[in-house]
Amino acid sequence: MSDLKSRFIELVQSNQGLINSLCKLYSRSSEEMKDYRQDVLLSLWQAYPSFREKSKPSTWMYRVVLNTLISNHRKKNSRIVTEFFSEKMEFPLYHDAGSDDGLQVLQHAIGMLNPMDKAVVILHLEGYVHKEIAELLTLTETNVSTRLGRIKKQLEKSIKSLEHESL
Amino acid sequence: MNLSNLKSDWNQFKVMNGLSDISEAEILSAIEPQKSGTGKVLADRIIQNVFAYSLLLLALNGCAI
Numbered sequence: 001m002s003d004l005k006s007r008f009i010e011l012v013q014s015n016q017g018l019i020n021s022l023c024k025l026y027s028r029s030s031e032e033m034k035d036y037r038q039d040v041l042l043s044l045w046q047a048y049p050s051f052r053e054k055s056k057p058s059t060w061m062y063r064v065v066l067n068t069l070i071s072n073h074r075k076k077n078s079r080i081v082t083e084f085f086s087e088k089m090e091f092p093l094y095h096d097a098g099s100d101d102g103l104q105v106l107q108h109a110i111g112m113l114n115p116m117d118k119a120v121v122i123l124h125l126e127g128y129v130h131k132e133i134a135e136l137l138t139l140t141e142t143n144v145s146t147r148l149g150r151i152k153k154q155l156e157k158s159i160k161s162l163e164h165e166s167l
Numbered sequence: 168m169n170l171s172n173l174k175s176d177w178n179q180f181k182v183m184n185g186l187s188d189i190s191e192a193e194i195l196s197a198i199e200p201q202k203s204g205t206g207k208v209l210a211d212r213i214i215q216n217v218f219a220y221s222l223l224l225l226a227l228n229g230c231a232i
Binding site: 019021042103121 | 185
């Protein structure tokens with residue numbers, strides 16, 4: 001096996017929590033999650049030669065993985081738009097965050113957001129500032145701020161309704 | 168709503184998902200597409216289409232006679 005491949009495998013395995021979490025939040029079933037993970041691994045491999053060791057590996061991964069998942073979702077939705085109402089398709093069906101209520105609420109609430117809003121909130125939770133989020137997702141800073149304001153309201157509503165359901 | 172409240176949940180979510188391993192075999196199978204397999208599928212499809220088209224032609228010729 002080439003040295004490049006060995007280093008790539010090591011990089012992926014040391015960031016598997018990040019990859020699995022993102023694929024899970026964008027998928028609706030365990031099969032779809034595996035498909036997405038395959039696509040993500042291929043995208044990472046194709047982008048690997050352009051990865052600068054100086055930059056933070058996780059930042060590079062977030063850029064490649066989120067853009068792959070958003071693009072996959074768009075392609076998939078354009079194929080099934082005649083069969084389903086897209087609003088319904090935003091809801092992921094795949095929840096296996098275990099018995100932890102906080103994690104289930106997080107997964108469900110974020111899962112209800114549209115693909116770009118999901119990416120924005122994930123990067124925000126990861127501690128990136130608006131400017132960095134804008135660069136990673138090729139958005140404007142104003143757009144990121146506006147989205148985050150809307151996302152907060154939406155998450156608040158979802159979390160309240162989920163907590164109400166669980167009572 | 169303060170999203171910072173969700174940060175610890177997000178970190179816990181990542182830790183939990185870090186427990187399911189991405190095996191070396193899975194990574195290799197994703198990054199090394201099997202070219203011969205793709206070629207075989209394509210050849211199979213061409214053979215199937217040629218066969219179906221031949222049958223269709225024969226049937227139509229039979230009808231014409």
